[in-house]
Amino acid sequence: MPELASALTPLRSSENSRKVNMTEAAETDQVPVFRTRGLAVYYGDFRAVRDVNLDVRGQEITAFIGPSGCGKSTVLRCFDRMNDLIPSARVEGSVEYHGINLYDKAVDAVEVRRRVGMVFQKPNPFPKSIYDNLAFGPRLNGIKKKNELDEIVESSLKRAALWDEVKDRLKASAMGLSGGQQQRLCIARCIAVEPDVILMDEPCSALDPIATARIEDLMQEIKRDFTIIIVTHNMQQAARVSDRTAFFTTEVNNESDRRTGVLVEFDLTQKMFSRPSDERTEAYVTGRFG
């Protein structure tokens, strides 16, 4: 992937490398979108998660499940270098994106985040108009013409199943939307920059069943174009939407009494929920988790 490599590392960048790489990846199906090896994340001295070895494939939905505090968000935030914002966070091991180590010194986190979008657990619209929320990303990418922006805004809102509710008040503040609408706005904002990957951290935890169903439909619809990783506490949701599931849990070291997240099992969702190989997975997915 020479084009992607040059795009992610600053100084040289080529704009349309993304499309090329996506088709390439789909055809060859050899290099996964993400590959982690021996991934461990520390917050100061505290090791939040260790030994994560994962291959995330393109055009699939991967679900991360596991009890609270086991490091799902922490691992997810490695994929778009969001952990960089936490001063105490430190990453060990490797996270490869289309074969490029994201934590290589030469890699530009901004370029990574243009390709790997994120929807956060708590909706975080900008305190601006609905329109400006959506247009911000495309404008960064150099789209200035009003009709082009209008089109992106409309299509993104439609894809996020929000268009009908807000089409008459695009200039109104996004803060006036309900929690569920705000979350769909954040999804639309993410789609608007047409990333390669969308990371979703419990996107439905604040939503009612109808909005949740809409977002699940949306994920099914857009997974042809995007690679999606979703963190969820909802077993049914993981079972419904995902192709593969990763189950994380917390291991307690008896000597030091320290808790560390580990990846227990990663497999096809169908298999994870019907006949998992690890008994801890089985206990968790069937609700018998201690």
Add this chain to the structure above:
Amino acid sequence: MSIATPDRFGAQSAASLTERLTGARRDVRGRIVEWILLSALGLSLLILVALVVNLVDRAWPVLDGRLGDFLSSGLDASNAAEAGVWQAIRGTLTLAIIVAIVAFPLGIACAIYLEEYAGQSRIARLIRINVRNLAGVPSIVYGILGLTIFVKFAGGLTGGRTVIAGGLTLATLVLPVVIITASEALRAVPQSIREGALGVGATKWEAVRSHVLPSAAPGILTGTVLALSRAAGEAAPLLLVGGITGLLRTGNQSIWQQITEGGFTSMPVAIFSYARQTGADFQAVTGAASLILLVLVIIINGLAIWLRNRFESRW
């Protein structure tokens, strides 16, 4: 049996429940605390009101007879009936403009660096603590600093005891306050806003410029405007860097002369000068000048409140 009937709740009779709910036992301590707090507030208000009443009472001869005349006449040490404050008002406004031009951009830039770029390094923390300490340094010390740096050392640039030197001294004085209030406003912007912007591929500066700064703007504005009102009320440092107190060589110079040669004054300095004169007439003049300064500061603070309400952001 176990279902509550109208007159029985568990073991309690309806009568005792009524008694409890209607508060037979008063929260005595709570009431006492409330009274202490209320009297503290009352005392503070009383002092303020007394101050204003006293000022108005003293200044009445001037306010009643010749307010317009007072506002438009120059400083005068010999004849209280002719005395006025217009150069002082002009001087205070000139100083305020210099402070705004110098201290605001500089202070806000410092705050952005400290909050958004400096991170948690040891040096950054040390600087943050010291900015707080600087805000507590007495204003006369800034006067000495201004005298040394802006009047003597950089006299070639400022022209010596000029209004520029005075403005720069006041700017230095309020700089720490501007940095602190701007930092606090930036810190109040939720991290999720930054994450949202970076998440769609913004650079750090794009995130700061497009989202963090606009969100923090009301707080920054309020803080900086309040800093301005502090600068408008300072006399001590100006006395050291050339504020005219003599009333004879009064600040009649044109703005240009004040910039190039000096000979400026300001409201607090004029008040100081009038207060040193003897006689009831000059007491009235002093009182009137103080009231005008008070009104000026209240206007500036009101502006700050208005700005905050006008641009308050929600998230």
